[in-house]
Amino acid sequence: MQIDPSPLALPFPVLPAIAGVTLRVARARYKDWDRADLTFAELADGTSVAGVFTKSACASSEVELGKANVTQGHARALVVNAGNSNAFTGWRGREAVEAIMAQTSAALGCPREQVFVSSTGVIGVPLPQHKARAGIAAALEAEPCGWEDAANAIGTTDTFAKGAGASAMVGETRVELAGIIKGSGMIAPDMATMLGYVFTDADVAPAFLQEVLERANRQTFSCITVDGDTSTSDTVMVFATAKAGNARISGWDSPGADAFAAALANVCRKLAQLVVRDGEGARKFITIRVSGAVSDASARTIGLAIANSPLVKTAIAGEDGNWGRVVMAVGKAGEPADRDKLSIAFGGIWTARNGVPVEGYDEAPVALHLKGEEIDIAVDLGLGEGSATVWTCDLTHGYIAINADYRS
Amino acid sequence: MQIDPSPLALPFPVLPAIAGVTLRVARARYKDWDRADLTFAELADGTSVAGVFTKSACASSEVELGKANVTQGHARALVVNAGNSNAFTGWRGREAVEAIMAQTSAALGCPREQVFVSSTGVIGVPLPQHKARAGIAAALEAEPCGWEDAANAIGTTDTFAKGAGASAMVGETRVELAGIIKGSGMIAPDMATMLGYVFTDADVAPAFLQEVLERANRQTFSCITVDGDTSTSDTVMVFATAKAGNARISGWDSPGADAFAAALANVCRKLAQLVVRDGEGARKFITIRVSGAVSDASARTIGLAIANSPLVKTAIAGEDGNWGRVVMAVGKAGEPADRDKLSIAFGGIWTARNGVPVEGYDEAPVALHLKGEEIDIAVDLGLGEGSATVWTCDLTHGYIAINADYRS
Numbered sequence: 066m067q068i069d070p071s072p073l074a075l076p077f078p079v080l081p082a083i084a085g086v087t088l089r090v091a092r093a094r095y096k097d098w099d100r101a102d103l104t105f106a107e108l109a110d111g112t113s114v115a116g117v118f119t120k121s122a123c124a125s126s127e128v129e130l131g132k133a134n135v136t137q138g139h140a141r142a143l144v145v146n147a148g149n150s151n152a153f154t155g156w157r158g159r160e161a162v163e164a165i166m167a168q169t170s171a172a173l174g175c176p177r178e179q180v181f182v183s184s185t186g187v188i189g190v191p192l193p194q195h196k197a198r199a200g201i202a203a204a205l206e207a208e209p210c211g212w213e214d215a216a217n218a219i220g221t222t223d224t225f226a227k228g229a230g231a232s233a234m235v236g237e238t239r240v241e242l243a244g245i246i247k248g249s250g251m252i253a254p255d256m257a258t259m260l261g262y263v264f265t266d267a268d269v270a271p272a273f274l275q276e277v278l279e280r281a282n283r284q285t286f287s288c289i290t291v292d293g294d295t296s297t298s299d300t301v302m303v304f305a306t307a308k309a310g311n312a313r314i315s316g317w318d319s320p321g322a323d324a325f326a327a328a329l330a331n332v333c334r335k336l337a338q339l340v341v342r343d344g345e346g347a348r349k350f351i352t353i354r355v356s357g358a359v360s361d362a363s364a365r366t367i368g369l370a371i372a373n374s375p376l377v378k379t380a381i382a383g384e385d386g387n388w389g390r391v392v393m394a395v396g397k398a399g400e401p402a403d404r405d406k407l408s409i410a411f412g413g414i415w416t417a418r419n420g421v422p423v424e425g426y427d428e429a430p431v432a433l434h435l436k437g438e439e440i441d442i443a444v445d446l447g448l449g450e451g452s453a454t455v456w457t458c459d460l461t462h463g464y465i466a467i468n469a470d471y472r473s
Numbered sequence: 474m475q476i477d478p479s480p481l482a483l484p485f486p487v488l489p490a491i492a493g494v495t496l497r498v499a500r501a502r503y504k505d506w507d508r509a510d511l512t513f514a515e516l517a518d519g520t521s522v523a524g525v526f527t528k529s530a531c532a533s534s535e536v537e538l539g540k541a542n543v544t545q546g547h548a549r550a551l552v553v554n555a556g557n558s559n560a561f562t563g564w565r566g567r568e569a570v571e572a573i574m575a576q577t578s579a580a581l582g583c584p585r586e587q588v589f590v591s592s593t594g595v596i597g598v599p600l601p602q603h604k605a606r607a608g609i610a611a612a613l614e615a616e617p618c619g620w621e622d623a624a625n626a627i628g629t630t631d632t633f634a635k636g637a638g639a640s641a642m643v644g645e646t647r648v649e650l651a652g653i654i655k656g657s658g659m660i661a662p663d664m665a666t667m668l669g670y671v672f673t674d675a676d677v678a679p680a681f682l683q684e685v686l687e688r689a690n691r692q693t694f695s696c697i698t699v700d701g702d703t704s705t706s707d708t709v710m711v712f713a714t715a716k717a718g719n720a721r722i723s724g725w726d727s728p729g730a731d732a733f734a735a736a737l738a739n740v741c742r743k744l745a746q747l748v749v750r751d752g753e754g755a756r757k758f759i760t761i762r763v764s765g766a767v768s769d770a771s772a773r774t775i776g777l778a779i780a781n782s783p784l785v786k787t788a789i790a791g792e793d794g795n796w797g798r799v800v801m802a803v804g805k806a807g808e809p810a811d812r813d814k815l816s817i818a819f820g821g822i823w824t825a826r827n828g829v830p831v832e833g834y835d836e837a838p839v840a841l842h843l844k845g846e847e848i849d850i851a852v853d854l855g856l857g858e859g860s861a862t863v864w865t866c867d868l869t870h871g872y873i874a875i876n877a878d879y880r881s
C-alpha cells in the first residue's frame with residue numbers, strides 16, 4: 066500500500082554534523098524493498114549514553130539488552146534495523162541481537178555492551194541473521210551519510226523523514242544537538258515502534274545525561290499519543306560524544322547544565338511533535354493544555370484521556386466543537402475533577418465555564434479555528450496548580466484505511 | 474443522519490409481563506422528532522431497587538441523585554428521558570430532575586426519593602422542564618405498553634430495540650426477569666449513555682439485590698467496550714416487585730438465591746452483549762477470553778486492553794489475524810505478563826505458543842474464522858489461574874462516519 070505524505074509534514078531541517086558521530090546506511094533487505102534499511106552510527110570513544118524504553122511487558126530483546134547495557138553509561142555504536150521488529154521471537158530473536166553486538170564490537174574493538182541495537186517492523190519473525198551480518202558489513206564499508214538519509218533509513222510506514230536540532234552555550238562553549246526519529250502509529254501495518262535518537266558533541270556524564278533525558282521524556286515523548294497503543298520496541302536514546310570541548314556537565318551545578326537540559330528538551334519536543342504530525346491518517350495537529358489540576362501528573366493523565374478519546378478525535382476530524390465529549394473524557398480519566406468547576410476552550414475561546422455553557426457563546430470563531438490544521442483545546446479544572454500539555458492528531462478514515470483495509 | 478440497522482442486530486425476544494410493573498411511554502419532544510421519548514415505569518408498593526452508576530467524575534444530576542437515593546432500597550417509579558442527557562448543566566439540570574421527582578411522587582403518593590430519573594442525549598443543555606412536565610402528564614394518562622415499545626422509547630442512536638429475559642426457581646416459585654437496554658457508542662453524535670433496566674417479580678431484599686447486581690455487573694457490563702469512552706450518565710438498575718410470592722431472598726443462604734443471581738447475571742450478560750452488537754459501526758462481535766493471568770481482575774484489565782486497542786479492532790475489521798497487535802495490547806496493559814509464556818488463538822486455533830509463533834501454523838482456518846461475524850480471541854498468560862471474558866466490536870469506517878462525518 067502506498068500511503069500519501071501526511072498533510073501535516075514539515076520539511077527536513079538543516080542539522081549540523083556532530084563531531085564524534087559518523088552515520089552510514091546499508092541495504093540489508095529485511096523486506097522486499099529497494100531502500101536502505103540498516104543504519105549504523107559509529108560513536109567516538111568516550112561517548113556517554115542514556116536511554117528510555119517502552120514499559121511494555123512484552124518488550125523485544127533489543128529493548129531488554131538496551132535497558133541493561135545503558136546503565137554502564139558508554140556507547141560506541143548504534144545499529145537500527147527497519148522492516149522487522151524482532152519482537153516476540155523468543156531465544157532466536159535474542160541470538161540475532163547478540164550476533165549484531167558481537168560483529169560490531171569486533172569491528173570497532175569495543176566491549177559488546179557498548180553496542181546498542183534497535184529493530185522496528187513486523188512482530189513475530191526472528192531477525193534473519195545472515196541479512197543483518199551482510200548489512201553491517203556493507204555499512205562498515207559505506208560512505209558516511211547525512212541526517213536525512215539516516216532518518217529515512219530508520220523509517221517504516223513513516224510518510225516523511227523527521228529530524229530536529231538545537232544548540233546551547235555550556236560555559237563559553239557552544240554545543241550542538243541533532244536528533245532523528247521514526248514513528249507513525251504506535252504500530253503501523255505489521256510494523257511497529259517509535260525510535261528516536263539524539264546526538265550531541267557535548268561532554269555530559271552518563272548519570273546526568275540519563276537524568277535530563279528522563280525529565281525531557283516526561284514532558285515530550287510521554288505526552289504524545291496517536292492511538293494509545295504502546296509498541297513493544299519504543300526507544301529513545303541520547304549519545305554525547307564529548308567532542309565540543311566543554312567542561313564536563315555532571316550535575317545541575319555544572320555551568321551550562323540548565324541550557325543543555327533545555328536544548329535537549331527542545332529537540333525531544335520537536336521530535337515528539339513530528340511523530341504526531343505523521344500519525345496514521347492525521348489531518349489535524351491537536352495541542353491539549355490542561356491547567357488547574359491537583360498536580361502535573363494528574364493534568365497529564367487527564368490530557369491523555371482527552372487525547373486518546375476516539376470521540377474527541379473524531380469530533381476534531383469532523384471540525385465539530387463538541388465540548389461535551391471533552392467533559393466525558395475528563396470524567397473518565399480517573400483523576401480528581403469537579404464538574405461544576407470545569408472550563409473548556411477551543412482556539413482560546415471559552416465555550417463552557419464552571420460547569421455550564423458560556424451564555425451567548427458565539428460558535429463562529431470556534432468553527433473557523435476548527436477548520437484549521439492546528440487545533441488548540443484548553444481545559445481548566447479549577448482545583449489546583451497542576452498543568453500539562455499533550456499533543457495528538459485527529460482520528461480519520463485514513464487511520465481505518467491504513468490499519469484495516471490493508472491486509473498484511 | 475439515518476443510520477442503517479447494525480448487521481449484528483438480533484430480533485426483540487418474547488418477554489413476559491412482570492407483575493407489579495406498568496410501562497407507559499409518551500412524546501415529550503425533547504428533540505424535533507416524531508417518536509416516544511419519555512418512558513414511565515410504575516412499580517408496585519414494596520419494590521426493592523438496586524443500581525450501579527457511571528464512575529465519571531462529571532456525572533449528571535440524574536446519576537448523583539440516583540446513587541444517593543438507591544441506598545434507601547425502594548422504588549415506585551422510573552422515568553427515562555431520551556434526547557437530552559441533562560449532563561453538564563449545573564443547578565438548572567438538577568432543578569429539572571427534582572421537578573420530575575416532585576411531579577411523579579405527587580401523582581403516585583410516594584416519597585420523592587423512590588422516584589428514579591435517567592436522561593440520555595445531548596450534553597450541556599438543561600432538560601426543558603415544561604417538556605418533561607407535559608410528557609409525564611401524558612404518560613400518566615397513556616395506555617400501558619410492552620417491553621419493545623419501552624426499549625424503543627429509551628433509545629437514541631440505537632439501531633435496534635434491545636431486551637432480554639430469564640426465569641429462575643426460588644424454592645417452589647418461578648420468578649421472571651425482563652430487561653431492556655440502550656447504548657450504541659459510549660456516546661453517539663451528541664448523544665450519550667448506556668442505560669439498562671431489569672425488572673423482576675421476585676421478592677428480594679434491597680441489600681442483597683444490590684450485592685447480586687454488583688456481582689453481575691462486574692462480569693457483564695464492566696466487561697464490554699465499544700470505544701473505551703465512558704459516558705457521564707451510564708446507569709443499570711434492577712427493580713424487584715415481590716409479586717411472585719416467593720419467600721424473600723435476603724442472602725446467599727436463602728432458598729433460590731443462587732438461581733436468582735444466575736438468572737440476573739444471565740439477563741445482564743445478554744443485555745451487555747446487545748449493546749456491543751449495536752456498537753457504532755460494528756460489523757463483527759468479538760469475544761476475548763483471557764486465562765492464566767495472576768488474578769481475575771488482572772485478566773479483565775488485559776482483556777479490556779485488547780478490546781480497546783484500535784489496532785486490534787481495525788485488524789479484526791480487516792479480517793487480519795494479526796496476533797502481533799494482541800501481543801502489543803497485552804504488553805501495554807500494565808499487568809503481569811511474561812512474553813515467553815504468552816499464547817494466542819483465533820477461533821480456537823493457536824497461532825503463537827509460549828512466546829513464539831506456532832511452527833507450521835496453517836493460516837487458512839484462521840482466515841476463514843475471521844471472515845465470520847463472531848470472532849473469538851483467546852489469550853493465555855501462563856502465569857496463574859485468573860480468567861475473564863470481555864466483549865467488543867470491530868473499529869470500522871462506520872465508526873468514523875457516525876462520529877466525524879456527521880456534524881452535530
